[in-house]
Amino acid sequence: MTGLSSEQCRQLLDWYALVARVLPWRETADPYHIWISEVMLQQTQVNTVLPRYLSWFNMFPDIQSLADAPLDDVLKAWEGLGYYRRARFLHAAARKVVDENNGDFPRQFDEILSLPGVGRSTAGAIASFCFSLSKPVLDGNVKRVLKRWSVTVNEMADAKLWLLAQQAIDQSDQPALWNQAMMELGATLCSAKSPKCGMCPLADSCASVGKVNEVCGNAPKTDKRSSVRDVHWQVKLYYQPECGLWLEKRPDDGIWGGLWTPPILEKYVPEQGAKPCYIHTLTHRRLHLYGEQIQQDPIGCGQWVKDISKFALPTGIYRLLQIYGLQMLE
DNA sequence: AAATCGGGGTG
DNA sequence: CACCCAGATTT
Structure with a gap:
């Protein structure tokens, strides 16, 4: 050529x-x-x-x-x-x-x-x-x-x-x-x-x-999508009107690295009752986010946040908060 | 070479 | 839903 x-x-x-x-x-x-x-x-x-x-x-x-x-x-x-x-x-x-x-x-x-x-x-x-x-x-x-x-x-x-x-x-x-x-x-x-x-x-x-x-357009791609896996995460929503929402900083490696989210249980097995969840799709993962509102006090490394506008949160978490009526924190 | 990492736009 | 987007880095 x-x-x-x-x-x-x-x-x-x-x-x-x-x-x-x-x-x-x-x-x-x-x-x-x-x-x-x-x-x-x-x-x-x-x-x-x-x-x-x-x-x-x-x-x-x-x-x-x-x-x-x-x-x-x-x-x-x-x-x-x-x-x-x-x-x-x-x-x-x-x-x-x-x-x-x-x-x-x-x-x-x-x-x-x-x-x-x-x-x-x-x-x-x-x-x-x-x-x-x-x-x-x-x-x-x-x-x-x-x-x-x-x-x-x-x-x-x-x-x-x-x-x-x-x-x-x-x-x-x-x-x-x-x-x-x-x-x-x-x-x-x-x-x-x-x-x-x-x-x-x-x-x-x-x-x-x-x-x-x-040529490089509508040719079928060979099962590139097989790597799109479904994962189920429980998002623990500790919200108290006098304190705000409890957020933790995610580790630098992995999904949403370095951003702030509520505590997440990453290997969550949803019960048979099929609780509704919000599905947030990334390139390689379909995140099934199950919000869980919790009244007890949180433990671990995090902080109460009344105004989340100063914190970097991933889009999927904003969507979930909106579903649970917690968008007033924004 | 393959996997990982977001979120939105488009047909 | 599939594929793409002014890709780079890690394994």
Whole structure:
């Protein structure tokens, strides 16, 4: 297979110049802002990120303020975004940049890549957007574009896709725009379902025009869902009007790591009476949450909370509290 | 290579 | 319901 010609590169960049969406992280080349946007956008859709990106800098205007903040404040700012490990990585990376590099964001690819929570694709985005380095981005969008453009079979190893992505960006003298254009193409025209090949600037050279359904789209996935397991958790709701709600901090590892929840019995065996429960679905687990209102005093490591707005709680717990009429705590 | 980690959007 | 989303890290 061959790389893209310079003519095809120009067509893609011309198309991008015409149709590019206006997004706030496209209005800056500041590495702190780009870094925050890229981490937020990991496995998270643009429309979900937009309001969170805009409000983030009210709380943490620069990397120094992020490094100085308590981790709990960072988790609270991340509340609802999911994959909470990302928030802890952000905090750790900010500390590292402040402690080891005087607060100056690293400018070399390997140093960027070495930051916690920054993998090859995110590092490529920061390196190209902020410092014009010819490093490719290979996210879900770009992978789909390259698979469709280059081959007619569905599976293609990541190693080959990285090679293809690097060859492509080496053809371009504008790595930042090139990466942006590839992502934009995947996010808009070359979407997973019903791609619009008729409008695509790469249609002339694409191997999949007219048969995209066979390539990386509607092909059946082989039992990826078998790993979605059902788990049953009893959520112990200690609520006393004069004290509030009893919350515990979850361990850093595992589901909802570092967030605050009522005490949870994780290996709960529901009785035959089939008590109603709220089902909260994650990527790999279906959480069956059984609320249990308890009058006795709690024991263990936790605290009474009258105003939970200062604490980072997972979305599933908010839903459960609402069902039990405890939303007044919010 | 496979599993883990959220929550929301879409057909 | 299935699949996807500007993936990274751990096992």
